[in-house]
Amino acid sequence: MAIPAELVSKAQEHVDSGAFFAELSDLVRYPTVSDHPSGRVAIKAYLDEVLTPALNALGCTVTTYPNPDQDGGPFLIGTRIESPELPTLLCYGHADVVDGHEGRWSDGRDPWTLTADGERWYGRGSADNKGQHLINLTALKLLLAEKGSLGFNLKFLFETGEEIGSPGLDEFVAAHREKLSADVLIASDGPRLDAATPTLFLGARDSVRIALDVDLRPDAYHSGNWGGVLRNPATTLAGAIACLVDGHGRVQVPALLPPELPDSVRAALAGLEIGDTPGDPALDEGWGDTGLTAAERLYGWNTLEVLSLGAADIDRPVNAIPGRARAMLQLRYVAGTDVDGVGEAITKHLAAQGFSMVDVTAEASFVASRTPVDDPWVGWAKDVLDEVSEHPVAILPSFGGGLPNHVFTDVLGLPTLWLPHSYPGCLQHAPDEHLTAPIAREGVVLAMALFYALGRRVRGCRPDSGSGSTPSPAPRCHALPRG
Template identity: 80%
Template sequence: MELLEKARAHVDSGAFFAELARLVAYPTVSDAPEGRAAIQAYLGEVLTPALTGLGCEVSQHANPDPAGGPFLVGVRVESPELPTLLCYGHADVVGEAGRWSDGLDPWTLTADGDRWYGRGTADNKGQHLVTLTALRLLLAERGKLGFNLKFLFETGEEIGSPGLDEFAAQEKDLLSADVLIASDGPRLDAATPTLFLGARGGVRITLDADLRPDAYHSGNWGGILRNPATTLAGAIASLVDGHGRIQVSGLLPPELPDSVRAALNGVVVGTTPGDPELDAGWGDQRLAPAERLYGWNTLEVLALGAGDPDRPVNAIPGRARAVLQLRYVAGTDVDGVAPAIREHLAAQGFSMVDVTADASFRASRTPVDNPWVSWAKSTLDAVAEKPVALLPNFGGGLPNHVFTDVLGLATLWLPHSYPGCLQHAPDEHLLAPVAREGLVLATALFGAIGSAPPTLRR
């Protein structure tokens, strides 16, 4: 417990804030040319010294995909007889899509009460700093970790992790481990420590009813020319009804596993002050809200357009387009999504609607009954001030499939953010109490790895 008190004191003293301020100052935007230089500086000036300070041998690797940035790997081997932990983080952040509030700058860490504002505070610099700090505290206290450590940093997570799959496949020996423990994404809510085991995937679907190059007067041609906007509205309604219920079986997972249902039993969503009120009657009412969010698929319309709604004219538009997104869980036939939509629309008389689909992160999860899961949950419950929520996966996307499917690892995600952190938006922030509790939980979890049962080893 003395070590956990040191973890609390490290945040309370201001030391964690001061170090995070240095990290935030690097504008490591992965989708901007000027951000690439900042990323390289961040790897060399921040992460490499942090890993060497943990006794790691550090190597930088070129990305097999030219669209992505380099990878940084640190390796510390204490004994081949010990378990091996793989940690993960991403050095890049998103760019600025809007204006921050007065007095706030994305590249300057600013405290306002319990909120620490700055780009990357929640996604992902604050989170991987918790991991690095917990490891550093453990090493300083014991003089050893009690396990072998591998740490992988990527630099393109915010642009879809290009090349990560290929790099992991090429470097399986370098990245081999017994378990992944990483921090990204949000907790269930600000007050609830959370462990999640994977991520939903995402498929972006574009529907395009491009029927003619010109618009035609609605009085002269209405009723005899097909309206692409009306057609597109009908096509969308045949995929997902007006109450958010998916209508095509090929867009759904085969089942909600009993283990997932049991894990989500009692999980309540949308309880943080400022969260939007959940809409009654929206989505599949056979499922509880937590089951809909974390255990099932949703089809959302992200953008929809035809003509100019601000200045409409009396003409039938020639084209209408919509962008939808399928958020899906493990078990979904993601490769069959586009064919299923095309077949369904053709059967409904909408063969004139063109369908394209692009997948981002693939859905994946570690089984709830994996022994690493019960070990981690019991370890965290022993030190947390309230029960730890166990989510089979969180609602967003992460490259978890790289670790489960390519490297064959059990994956444990211990997030140190919350749904209202405004990641990817102006005024992104980390909550000081979450950082404090997160450092305690991470320190306790890492401290227990060395004494984990040998049966957990691969």
């Protein structure tokens, strides 16, 4: 049963009337920068003054918890239990944002004041992540107002340190596993495939930062007097990097690649076009593993990128052989890649190529993870979204960036459905970050469709999704209902 037309109209009207813009304005004005002391004050106010009232209005009891990691901020859990016989939905969002980059926004815009320019709404957090969790909260609010109940139990987890790597999140979720037990996660973060394509992604690639340091001597020496007899650390570093990833972006170390590209992932990515939105950069022919499509390289495979590279003063070189050269590389990797021994594998590979003088340091952030493409919840969600979307819904096994999906798949054992309400050109983490009105308008409808369907189509039974969530006396389904 499709979502009633009157609910769709109410969702659209909430955005068209300016009500959603006004609400998002209130959220953006809190400078919740998680890596700054003043931001920690704003984060507490955001939890107390914005999120707690919003969740209370949904009938949730709300508790704020300290972070077990002193480097992280607090967590907030909202809970609404309608009946133990109903399925339980877990939602997620993060209250923190990156630095505002004041003074660098176009046309003198203030990052903490939501500003409309045509269909673009500019402000820090408008796309990442305040606009996204507001869309989901709005859909839940409108649905509850219309029906008087949700038809499922609701749990909402907010963290406040996602932009600094989610310190303490794994430990907190593990310690509060029972409070967060559910049947499925539906959350919003990251971008769609493109601005026009509703997207569902099932997990995330993640990254390992790899520092290469060639520190040969404390001083620089005149190249005319010593060139040809002293090893040049910059030349050495360039050669070492080329041993890891060649000049055409192809990874040269098998240990840095996943074991395979599963057929289910290949099928999900078949036919997807990358870089079709106006303003996107042109894709470079011959870059990366040309045996894979662009979508497979971006969403289903590993890449090794050079983020920074330097020796001496690049802008004012002198006629001297530098004493030291450094580079920072990043391995973006998909689920299934063994990254525990990345540093050791690179060190061993470089030594075999004659570069034992290169010091290697590897540091991981989140953990790559994904829900299987053939999980029953995925087919259910795509069916629901296709009913209300004007465009076919893209299914991405993983999105290109990183987020803490693994705490839900690996710690809580949940299938994860991410419905992003942004697009790749939103300029998140940069000046001029923005949410677009069309995506917000459609996003409220899409989110409401999923929530409406969850309350109607799986009432009284939980799909057998292999979630590993807490057992319940309610019967389990062996396949998701369709139609």
